[in-house]
Amino acid sequence: MIRDERGITLTELLLFLAIIGLIIGTLVTAIYQINQVTGWGGNQMRVQHDLQNAATWLNRDVPSASSAHIVSASQMTLTIPYVGSITGTLHTRVITYTFSTTDSTLTRDSGNSTLIVARHVNSFVPSPTGTVTSAITITITSRASNVAQSATLHLDMRPTE
Numbered sequence: 001m002i003r004d005e006r007g008i009t010l011t012e013l014l015l016f017l018a019i020i021g022l023i024i025g026t027l028v029t030a031i032y033q034i035n036q037v038t039g040w041g042g043n044q045m046r047v048q049h050d051l052q053n054a055a056t057w058l059n060r061d062v063p064s065a066s067s068a069h070i071v072s073a074s075q076m077t078l079t080i081p082y083v084g085s086i087t088g089t090l091h092t093r094v095i096t097y098t099f100s101t102t103d104s105t106l107t108r109d110s111g112n113s114t115l116i117v118a119r120h121v122n123s124f125v126p127s128p129t130g131t132v133t134s135a136i137t138i139t140i141t142s143r144a145s146n147v148a149q150s151a152t153l154h155l156d157m158r159p160t161e
Helices: 010-064
Strands: 067-072 075-083 090-100 105-109 114-118 121-127 130-132 135-144 147-156
Touching: 010 075, 010 105, 010 114, 010 135, 010 147, 067 121, 090 121, 105 121
Parallel strands: none
Antiparallel strands: 067 075, 067 130, 075 090, 090 105, 105 114, 121 135, 135 147
């Protein structure tokens, strides 16, 4: 048997537990902050991606259109003329942009394909309403969790001949 074998005192145990508590508390706080910043950054990326994607498609379609019919704040139909490559005759393509409030999406329907342009859309407001042949102003607001951003596009349409 070994003499002078001593255990730890209550004071040493309490000091050890206090130090461990501080270390664990600091680690938990750091992990929580990293998680919050990562989540916010992901939401910021979603919102910016939606706005950029919508702007890309609208910048592609609206300048090619000869007219637009804005039914409401949730639907816009573009008429795009084009010349057939084989026959050389004039044809028209109709592209419809529809904003759905139920699932917060902006879709583009070209007749033979439907594409979800943006998934976190709060509002899609084209103006003026009715049939337009010169320019359209479109305001889009995208929101993902606690991050919201909006963009206003002023797009000139193809001059009528």
